[in-house]
Amino acid sequence: MIKHLLILCLAVPAWSRPLNTGFVRGRVTDQENQPLIGANVAVENTLLGSSTDEQGRYFIAGVKPGSLQLRVSYMGYETRLTSTMTLDSGDTLNQDIRLEAAPVLMNPVVVTASKHPQALRSSHQSVSVIPERSLSGRQIHMLQESLIPLPGVHLNEKDISIRGSSGFSFYNIGSRVALMIDGIPVLTPDFGGINWESFPLLDVDHIEVVKGAGSALYGSSAMGGIVNIITRKPEPGDRFSFRAQAGIYDRPHYEEWKWTDRILHYERADLAYTRSAGPVGIRAALTRRVTTGYMENGQAEQWNASGKLNFHKNRLRLDCYAAWMQNREGGFIQWLSQNDPFRVPPGNREDEIHYQTLNLYGLAHWTLSSKWGIRFRISALRSIMGNQLTAYNPGAFKPGLSLGTEIQADWIPHKNHHAVMGAEIRRDLTGSQYFGNHEGLNLAVFLQNRWRISPGLEATLGMRWDTHRILGEKEDHQINPKSGLVAHLGENTSIRASIGSGFRAATVFERYIEADYAGFHIIPNPKLESETSWFADIGFHQRFGRRAFIEICLFESDYRNLIEPVIDFLGTIQFRNTTRARITGCEGSGEAWIGNLLRVYGAVTWILPRDVLLDQDLPYRPRLTVNSGTDLYIGPWRLQAELRYASRVRQVSINPLDPRVPLKLIAFRLERQWRDFIFQFSLNNAFNYHYTQVERRMGEIRNAAFTLIYSGRSDRQPNFSGQPRI
Template sequence: MKSLLVIALGVLIAVPVIPQIRDGLLVGIVRDEETGKPLEGANIVVRGTLLGAASGRNGEFRIRGLGQRAYTIVVSMVGFRPAVIENVHASGPEQPILEVSLRPTLIVTDQIVVTASRREQELREVPASLSVITARALADRNIVTMDEAMRYIPGVTVLQDQINIRGSSGYSRGVGSRVLLLLDGLPFLTGDTGEINWETIPVGDVEQVEVIKGAGSALYGSSALGGVINVLTRNAPDHAEFRFRLYSGLYDKPRFKEWDWSSRSRFQSGLMIGYAERLGPANVLLSVGRSVDESYRENDAHHRWTVFAKAHTDLSEARRLSLTFNMLKRTHGNFFWWKSLREATIPADPQRNGTVQSTRGNISASFRETVSERFFYVVKGMYFGNFWRDDSAGHVNNVSASHRGQTDVQFTYATGEDHLLTFGVAGNGDYVESNLFGRHRGYGVAVYLQDEWAVDQSATLTTGIRYDLQKASTLSAAGRLSPKIGINVAVSQSTTLRSSLGAGFRYPSIGELFVSSAANVSQLIILPNLNLKPETSLTGEVGVFSKVSDDLSFDVAAFWNELANLIEPRVFIKSIRVSPSDTAESNRAVVEFENITRARIVGAEVGLRVSWFERLLATDIGYTALWPEDVGQGTILKFRARHTLHTSTALTWGELRASVDYRFISRVDRVDDQLIVLAPITHGQSRVPIHVLDLRGSYALSTLGLPLRIGLNVTNVLNYHYVELVGNLAPPRMYSLVLEGAL
């Protein structure tokens, strides 16, 4: 604790004398070059400063705080080629408004991202691999829960709901995620099991999702072993807006009548309605959603209600306060695994009557002040509550309530022309009450510091370090130091080299430490393990990005990840007293989380973007090869695929948008044999390579004067049957119709 205070004091003392904001104001308007229409939502970044803005409904933007010198600004927007405008001066009374025109394109390479360095920067400046999912991609694919979107990212696989970036994660029923999920920059993992709950993410109100591949603990702390996902929600527009989205999908019949368990067709449908308005000084949006997924499997239906509200107010040109409320209420069946492959859509007998009811949600606040073009700070806070219980035939089995509060105070300061410092403090507190995990409190504090040094015009060296101190219940506090270093070199205007080395770690969750349960629907007895140590990782990457022409760009990366003390569930036979009233011990199948594995993952990733047929079509191809080695046992790691291939070809022709997505995942070499034997999961070893082909098309009815877009999606077109997770048949072909509109 003493060392933590020393570091915290050091960081705070390092806060420089803050330069005062200058008066220079830049006013501009962004238009579509082809139609001349104003563009709302374009990102404007002033290069070499920390200033930026987004264009409003009339395409207009205002950036205050500029000096008298000339600036270079970058204007970007999804679906358009970015514009770089040099020699821009702040507008005076006699200065004209800056006019910026963006050319439409299908190839997007120069996006603005915020996760890699906790500030707005161009994607090509990032010294690590980073993928972006846009709001349009989410809408076009009719994404209902965010884990579905993750399946389209090269190098990422999803085992039911547990995400695996470049082989970092196996499967532990979601418990203890090795990928850190952020919601608007703050950790969004549950307080009890440290897992990602994808359904809580307000997909309909997401602006952008950024996925960093590789360790990110030097900036974000625990759980960022394999990567970081930052979900950025959209702000309310500065005008009244009504939006809706209605969809309905039908599951096709499986190939075998033995899997057709229901006498009627099974549907998935939903409605989201959102309204935004300017109320006094604040822009406010409210969305309410209802969705029902009857599922293609018995006892697997999902019923969800979602509410999302966000308000922001600009207290001045440089100060913004945002408040967010987000809630999910759902009920779903408890389908753990199939009865057998012959009855692949029916759960194992003990799970047939089980349901899970949960209420989850967060309240967040964020305040940002841009003090000058060289300094801004952000204060964020969030409460995240998770309440769930599972029932079996009317009998309540397990109940859990977890409360997590967290805060982050970040300062970003550009010292002169060369150095950009980002530093801050973060803290969290947890309280868990559950018959599974007991009653526990947890605390954590952290300090972090990052320096981005512009070595010369073409090279930037990024170094960073973070110290975390975490205490769970009555266990001793544990501290971790996470350093990183990265370099980004622009060898030409079109080619950038990058290299990085960073540490990651993850504290065991309260769930992994204290879980204790008698046999339930999974038929396994789960035992606590108070001796768990934090997992650690060290990730290295070398990559090159090149934009060969306006129609062709590629990205190649080689990476290496060394992981130690990996916590995995171990299933084995143990002689125990099942209940305190038992007089004698008996042999039972039990599960215990243990520090089992030391692993090394070596791999390469190739990405290619090309447009053709006079830019009518754009194709993205991503291939990832992995060698995931369990160093401790001299075998391949469980639940990792060695080869993944993602391709996506999109067509934009007038008001028509269409795309074809294909993904291939090689057959997983190794699964958890003990789990299959002892659970037991009949035919649990059955698995095949994965081939999934999706087709989608949508048409805007604006030509008919209607503010509507209608779309048709067909997922798993080949009706290919596969499992991502043992004993869980993936969805068959599905047809869905989507209607969305905005007024």
């Protein structure tokens, strides 16, 4: 039976191909005629496309005769739209394409804002892209550090806030930013939190960050924005790569704060292997991370393993991905005192947190014709938090399980329209002695159309209907519309505007938690309602040739029923729908090359995060953040200096009398490339600046790290690290 089904699955794509079609083939190379492996080639205004093999060759079948254009994209190179060509029925069109390396990110293809591939400058929503080379170039230790340079994005320790959407909550509870892997939500089913450590670092191809509510396509939790991690595909041929990093922490600046004679350090090693043969490709990755931390009880041990299987034949593409993570780390809630800030109170010295997650998904893309495509996915997320808030007790939490399936259809009814429609079902199972056993069910349907009104004007209109229910409680229905407009005022200038709504359903943890932890008594609130938001933004993008760009965006978000932990004067915490908030702000970013030696980049964000009811700032939101840096390239060397600044937060929730300072961090990085190897050295928090982002939790002190990267095949890559050279 299974054999017959397989034959049917493989045969149907071939049947579906009309006979009166032609073929397009060719080779994609860089300016030195070297093949670009894995470049995307798409027939414009259709769903047909291919990616290049080890020799840079591509082949697209089933192309409708007539005039056509190809859109070719590759991260680190300028996306190119070919001139119009003509294809006759049954013919094969040969078209070799040469791409120019782009020193700044040039209009890459993104998939998150509209749930289908589109050029970045056609996106109606503000999207930032972090290419893999930026991850390795900044010598990050943890994945979330890669998000720091983005405009509008602020990290409060591990909590991400996009345009002021979030403040701080322990364990990232109730994130207002949806984390996705290849478009599949991976927030933990019980805490609704982000676990940044869930994936090996070498799995990341690039990261797309959508700013503003994304609930019109992605539902709950995407009310502040979306972080979508796009994993690497198995590559043609075979390739082994690794990255090893070892770092050492300095002592605190003040001798009286020194708390140990031990050498405090951190290490991580990442390995990856990829191989493709014919239509099948595999990829595997392994990570080991160990740290003593820079404060008492800051130790962590982590393992990651992942595997990806890819099958691509004719118009059918199957992707299966599995990522497993085990992490064991010490718990540091609050310091002992400001005169002993690197120690925990004696009662918390044994606190440990154990995490285990398993992410699985299967994705099938089936291009039925140049106008119709279907995408089907099934996914499962199993996550368990093994700490018990009070003392080690492995049985306190049951694994949280989230099972999801989604079907999506892409339809191009006319060359000026691209419609996306689909349905999603998700079932969440959670259990803990702290919040009981609960089962949640989420159903949703969505629809979006992108309409090219004229060659320089595009409009997007979409909507999603969600029904969310925790069994035993009343259903919650949400309708979230969005619309957007993009105007291209020339090849280098564009303006876009968008408006939409978002929501976040209260998590099981927020509704039902009852526990005592670190002196706080947490009580349940089953009557919590969903948070909702409206946002509007308008953005301007200007490119100056291939060497510079600036982007400016104004935005406003209005939040209702914000769920915040409310601490009364007895130290009792309850999650409540307390606040109505309005966040107004602007962000600007830019990048420029001066000659071939110097690159400067920066991002500035200013927000006014007002709690409308209390007439004060929302807690843990700095009004001004600045991230800027410069790269100096000399021969094989690259020297980078980077500044991170965040103004002093005006409101905090727990200890408002504690002294607070702005965030002022400076890092220096040095890099040298030699054959397939890259040697890196970084000095982070170079001036040993002491700060807290959250009361009584000291930020990372000065540390230095050495990183070695073996890329396996750098001769065919534009540049593994840093920016591609002109």
